Amino acid sequence: MTTPAQLADDGLAPAISLAGIEKWYGTRDAPVHALAATDLEVAEREFVVLLGPSGCGKTTMLRMIGGLIAPTGGTLTVEGQRLWDGENRRSEAVSELGMVFQDANLFPWLSIEDNIALPLELKGMDKARRRARAHELCQLVGIKGFEKRWPRELSGGMRQRAAIARALSYDPKILLMDEPFGALDAMTRDAMNLELQRIWMDTGKTIILVTHSISEAVFLADRIVLLSPRPGKIDTIVEVPIPRPRRSEVQASETFQSIALALRQRLAEIS
Ligand SMILES: Nc1ncnc2c1ncn2[C@@H]1O[C@H](COP(=O)(O)OP(=O)(O)OP(=O)(O)O)[C@@H](O)[C@H]1O
Ligand SMILES: [Mg+2]
Known part of the structure; x- marks a missing residue:
């Protein structure tokens, strides 16, 4: 698998780029700082998973990338095009995005x-x-x-x-998925993870997926972005160097187990 760094060396523009992207929600009481200024670049064909405690801003981040809610600050580009111009969404960039909830x-x-x-x-x-x-x-x-x-x-x-x-x-070149398998039983979920990996490999899409499941994150991701509690910000980025296609059995491997354990410990520390 080509790493994002290698892709950058090849001169390919990132599929998605967040520079200082931030979100405040206005409420009847005090404004809510959902996401602190965040920088992130996602390479073409990369599979990135967002992981973090409940309420840390994962859905907020995904919905801004998906063009559903406007960031309060920062610049967001999709396939080289500015997605948001203040509160105004540019529709050309949105046509590169597909969403699954x-x-x-x-x-x-x-x-x-x-x-x-x-x-x-x-x-x-x-x-x-x-x-x-x-x-x-x-x-x-x-x-x-x-x-x-x-x-x-x-x-x-x-x-x-x-x-x-x-x-x-x-x-669309990019698929954004917000806990797409969260409502499924464990066995169906495992099967869907295998299927999603196959679809991703067959179609060459760039994917950002949000999950609460550490094993789902490690199984699917090239990189896992761990967000800390509100206001959400990137705590750690973990690369998953397990070759593709990954079969269910990789979950028993030492690499898989050690990445999952490190994530579990870090999540417990920051939650
Ligand atoms: N429309 C809104 N108005 C006000 N506050 C909001 C709104 N949407 C989300 N929030 C707040 O922003 C924070 C981040 O919410 P978000 O839904 O992005 O979290 P999340 O990481 O997706 O959580 P979960 O894992 O539970 O789905 C939360 O504190 C939430 O209460
Ligand atoms: Mg959410």
């Missing part, structure tokens, strides 16, 4: 195929091409044959697969 958020009155193709319909793609793309994506995420079903007819894991397919529909 903890709940699949599928529309219950649309078939799986129509849910996946919805972003394409909004972009004006004709029906035949939308359908072809939806079928291709169902195959990619492992729900081939379920195109015509309703969301309620799928299991939680399958609905998350559909949500990933929908986020990939318009081929």
